[in-house]
Amino acid sequence: MTLRSCSHEKEVAELLSRGQWPQACAPELRAHISACRACGDLVLVTETFQRARADEAGAMIVTSPGALWWRAQLRRRNAAIEHVGRPLLGSQLFALAILLVLAAGFMVSQLRPGLPGLTWLEGLPLAHGLHLEVLWPSALFNSGWSLLALIPVLATLALLGGVALYLASEKR
Amino acid sequence: MPWESVIPSTFAGDAPQTADSPMDSDAFAGFYERSARSLWAYLARVSGDPALADDLMQESYLRYLSASRPGLHRCEGEVAGRRYLFRIATNLLRDHWRRPLSASIEEIAEEFLAASVNSAQADSQAMLKPALARMRPRDRQLLWLAHAEGYSHKEIAEVTGLARASIRLLLFRARRKMAHLLREQNPKGGER
Numbered sequence A: 001m002t003l004r005s006c007s008h009e010k011e012v013a014e015l016l017s018r019g020q021w022p023q024a025c026a027p028e029l030r031a032h033i034s035a036c037r038a039c040g041d042l043v044l045v046t047e048t049f050q051r052a053r054a055d056e057a058g059a060m061i062v063t064s065p066g067a068l069w070w071r072a073q074l075r076r077r078n079a080a081i082e083h084v085g086r087p088l089l090g091s092q093l094f095a096l097a098i099l100l101v102l103a104a105g106f107m108v109s110q111l112r113p114g115l116p117g118l119t120w121l122e123g124l125p126l127a128h129g130l131h132l133e134v135l136w137p138s139a140l141f142n143s144g145w146s147l148l149a150l151i152p153v154l155a156t157l158a159l160l161g162g163v164a165l166y167l168a169s170e171k172r
Numbered sequence B: 001m002p003w004e005s006v007i008p009s010t011f012a013g014d015a016p017q018t019a020d021s022p023m024d025s026d027a028f029a030g031f032y033e034r035s036a037r038s039l040w041a042y043l044a045r046v047s048g049d050p051a052l053a054d055d056l057m058q059e060s061y062l063r064y065l066s067a068s069r070p071g072l073h074r075c076e077g078e079v080a081g082r083r084y085l086f087r088i089a090t091n092l093l094r095d096h097w098r099r100p101l102s103a104s105i106e107e108i109a110e111e112f113l114a115a116s117v118n119s120a121q122a123d124s125q126a127m128l129k130p131a132l133a134r135m136r137p138r139d140r141q142l143l144w145l146a147h148a149e150g151y152s153h154k155e156i157a158e159v160t161g162l163a164r165a166s167i168r169l170l171l172f173r174a175r176r177k178m179a180h181l182l183r184e185q186n187p188k189g190g191e192r
Helices: A009-017 A027-035 A037-059 A065-110 A116-122 A125-130 A138-142 A146-171 B025-047 B050-066 B072-098 B119-133 B137-148 B153-160 B164-185
Strands: none
Touching: A009 A027, A009 A037, A027 A037, A037 B025, A037 B119, A037 B137, A037 B164, A065 A146, A065 B025, A065 B050, B025 B050, B025 B072, B025 B119, B025 B137, B050 B072, B072 B137, B072 B153, B119 B164, B137 B153, B137 B164, B153 B164
């Protein structure tokens, strides 16, 4: 289908949009519309759609906009809460990751003396390479309550890491 | 920045307007009164389903109000707000058509099946509905926006997301097809 528009189309469209068709239409233009397919299509389709629009608009029952307004406010509020909660979740995950890394480091350092079932761990490059035991006082590991003392330290570190990350993301 | 300032105080007495809120409650009520009927007519005719039009209209207004477009209503005017609303509705319609159909006849409300229209509406529906049903959804949208809402090609491009250059040709084809279908149904009425 080729696009063959008519030079009178704009004029006809203006008449239709102003609601002046057919009363204010000049006889020559009316004669043209009855002969021109493009203009005839335009008039037929526009009239039909305008009538349908008027009918449909009358059929609709207008509900109170107040309920919609409050629902929108609730949705905005929930979105804002989610937005605020996102850095918190990130910091919790970060804290957990730090805790896991520190726990793994601690485990590797504790395996240095050698456990019968886990000697293969000593062969891992991580165990030799990290030397995490130098971070802690040697007396702490030699004593019986080393694990008991280490847990609060690890927890504090994880908490501080999480708080630092939360503050950083909150500023952003 | 305290978190309380981020969250809009919904349950406070008069729900003050937040910085990026498009409009306050009274302004929205006015905007709704002026735009709801035409939006519903667009959704109902293009989708062919008044119940769906109800749902999509509500969702359109909710998204319109929830959208963070500072100054949309205050600076750009109601015409732009209306166009933005139609754009949201068009996207919702598109999403609806993309979803697989799962409704059974039991799920359709009785009011939808009952004939609750007056004679003028019946004439209009008898004339347009079968013809619209034979058009593609995109053509229905284009025809409604151009001939019922009176939007220009540029505005239609903004609402539908189609390229402005292609609107003219698509609209020309859709109009020709629609005119042919209307004349086919009503040979006397279609003659000029």
